[in-house]
Amino acid sequence: MGRWEPNARGRLGRAAMELYVERGFDQTTVADIAERAGLTKRTFFRHYADKRDVLFVGTALLTEVVARAVTEAPADLSPVAATTRALEAAAGIVQERPEDVRMRQAVIDAHVELQERELVKLAALATDLAAALQARGVDVWTARLLAETGLAAFRVAFARWIADNAEGPLTRLVTDSMEELAAAVAKP
Structure with missing residues (x-):
């Protein structure tokens, strides 16, 4: 070519x-x-x-999708539901190319420096998600808590999806993880 x-x-x-x-x-x-x-x-x-950038090229799109999902969520939607919607939107982007995502994750898992960069990317995504929640009127600490715990639930769902060879919808696993988190918090 x-x-x-x-x-x-x-x-x-x-x-x-x-x-x-x-x-x-x-x-x-x-x-x-x-x-x-x-x-x-x-x-x-x-x-x-640089050659690392190849692995992280979609970060800006993911951030944009998450922020837009929160911004466009109906006003009467709870902050938790808006967070879930944003994470489902991110999952929708990720699940579009499962083979590429599996390859990418295998490369990252094999390299500590890339794992660190992935964590930095996720921390930035949490910050942007929290900012979007604040713009909806959620107080700063609640927004941060929702963003951080939401991203943790997303990471667990993503790990499950990768363990299942990226079969099925990641969006469903994200929803399940957020529901499991809510149920765990509600238990006495």
Whole structure:
């Protein structure tokens, strides 16, 4: 495939994921990725800041989807229900490409630095979710508590989904996790 072919970003991302799985993250260079995609290193750097960026490229979209779900939730929806709706929206994005998500998670699970970056990404997502809840009138500490516990429930649902080979809807597991959390809190 020549350099003039469309979707350079997608080809680079696919090549990177394949190489990370085949060789490991540390053993894969930007030059390897560009070569596999039929592109140049220069083209790689037009699309990604570094080889880690390939794994975290969807962060902005996820943040936008979560914030929009909270903002567009009906005014009479409880803060917990608005949080659940936002996390279900995030799950909807994640579950669209289960094979890619499984590969991505395998790469992250095998590399401590990438695990740390994933935690930073999730912390930023929690901050943005809390801000969206505050914009709905939820007080700062309640918003933060809902965002942090909601993201914890999301992470548990995601881990279940990955353990089940990303079969079925992640959105359902997120809903179940939020319901399990509510039930656990309600128990005496």
